[in-house]
Amino acid sequence: MARTVFLFGRWTLQPDREPDAEPITYVMECVVCGEHSAVEEDFGEAQRWTFRHAGRHPSHHTYREVITRPWRAWMAGPPPVR
Numbered sequence: 001m002a003r004t005v006f007l008f009g010r011w012t013l014q015p016d017r018e019p020d021a022e023p024i025t026y027v028m029e030c031v032v033c034g035e036h037s038a039v040e041e042d043f044g045e046a047q048r049w050t051f052r053h054a055g056r057h058p059s060h061h062t063y064r065e066v067i068t069r070p071w072r073a074w075m076a077g078p079p080p081v082r
């Protein structure tokens with residue numbers, strides 16, 4: 001958890017794990033050609049895309065994982081008194 005203080009209050013920032021949070025999603029990208037998997041909530045699906053892609057392009061050995069993680073920020077209290 002990250003916290004910071006501004007003149008107008010203390011803010012806290014945390015990964016959003018509320019039931020209504022957006023899902024964490026995964027995309028695998030081929031660094032060689034730029035093709036990528038669909039946006040998947042199941043990392044296994046993104047991995048399976050990588051194996052299919054490598055099977056079709058045996059010289060493409062390098063991949064990049066892109067994770068999208070929802071966060072929430074809220075004001076946790078007043079600013080400190082000076």
Ligand SMILES: [Zn+2]
Nearest residue numbers: 030032033060
């Ligand atoms: Zn590729």
